[in-house]
Amino acid sequence: MTAKIIDGKSVSQEIKNEAKFLTEKLKAEHGVTPGLAFILVGNNPASEVYVKNKTKACESLGFYSITERMPENVSEQEVLDNVDKFNLDERVHGILVQMPLPKHINEYKVIEQIDPGKDVDALHPFNIGLYTESKSWDEIVEKRLLLPCTPYGMMVLLEKYGIEVSGKRAVVVGRSNLGGKPTAGLLLSKNATVTMAHSKTEDLAAVCREADILVAVIGRPKFITKDYIKPGAAVLDVGINRTEAGLVGDVDFEAAKEIAGWITPVPGGVGAMTISMLMKNTYLAATRTTNEKTS
């Protein structure tokens, strides 16, 4: 048996096409152009690339975008002031502070300064609370809640590939605030029986083998081997590890695909969805403004 490959790149393109279509409609019907503001501190080369790629995506979808660059030694207060500026800017529906920030700046404080309605990374505690307290995926969709982009993308992939979630056992390895924790919450909202595993889990391989849906958000190349996978399981690999052999996921793809039922490649799997979901969040944030204006 060989697993079906989940093609994140192609689904990502679908989401972008859909967002582009909806954006044209939003412009025509409400005169609203979704706008995304980036705050980029320092000269981290990876951050530069991320912001560049996200800006390109904005352009291709017809979004307004603006980037505020600040030097590495900027004060925390100046960052907070820039967040406030965008909180008040009506052209801006989404604010993204590119992480990591220099060590002298408190990331929590900066995130909490963002207007939760413009928090398209869904990192603000208020937004974490909103999706956590939701009783179902339908409620999340109906309320147009902002969701962390990567877990959100994963949910879209499961849906597009018709992978059953309700009643199934899901195991999420890793518990970061952008990765594992929200993924567990979203899978629960779709009625999976969800296990959160991590570095302190005893006999991790056995726990992982319980999973019909196994999500790896660890940050260790090829950590998940064949022994961690139940035959036929859907394996979603969120890891993006730079190694001498190039980009490698948290899953040993070649071995895993012989036993899994579905699997995401790296690159071109879950990671490929992230920017599209950011665009989707920005579109959602823009429509929420519209509704408030017209109601």
Next chain:
Amino acid sequence: MTAKIIDGKSVSQEIKNEAKFLTEKLKAEHGVTPGLAFILVGNNPASEVYVKNKTKACESLGFYSITERMPENVSEQEVLDNVDKFNLDERVHGILVQMPLPKHINEYKVIEQIDPGKDVDALHPFNIGLYTESKSWDEIVEKRLLLPCTPYGMMVLLEKYGIEVSGKRAVVVGRSNLGGKPTAGLLLSKNATVTMAHSKTEDLAAVCREADILVAVIGRPKFITKDYIKPGAAVLDVGINRTEAGLVGDVDFEAAKEIAGWITPVPGGVGAMTISMLMKNTYLAATRTTNEKTS
């Protein structure tokens, strides 16, 4: 083998004694008396009893307390206005809106109106986000975060009885916002491998038998039988079901205690902790104000 009985009543009294001692210190050193405001809408007899018991606890600890009673047909706006009044009242460090509210009032809206710093039920999405994003139990304690009272009480019981959490498998059955979900989050913060199970879980008994720590927050009398319990497990019963035979938990206590390692009775187990943890939260909220004033 017979399980050790976890005596919630006696631990609850310890917490109250400690809170009383700390409150006297707070009054003497900072001139601050912890204050708790109740908003009670309508004539639900159970709600009347809850508020009465909480008020008594305030009195016995030397807290200031005040109850705003409103008729069943009060408007949502009037409830919101009363929340605002207490948000601004410096004598009040905790605000508790007794649930359920009449159907014409949006509970989410009322909860979100509460100043998160005074939300001693820890129901505000901002507070849910704060404890969810915390990386460890130590971080939660250090930041003096407000936690939902019942799960918080459960964590205290586990600690007082020296029940190992880190690396152990915990299964939480039920996913309410006051019960199952925060319990899972707090157990995770103490490094348990946590599974969230619920009504859609397939083969629930087998899932529960994986648990070193089994938490039942279901609301169905004696639902958890012997077949759901791994020998030696700690069984925490959050259910409080009124039956013809009196108050009954979600666990079949008589049968379960023959196989469990530790077990909470109903009444006198987890439920007995709730009011004490509310007092603790109110005390914490009061000290946070003090620190802000003196810093």
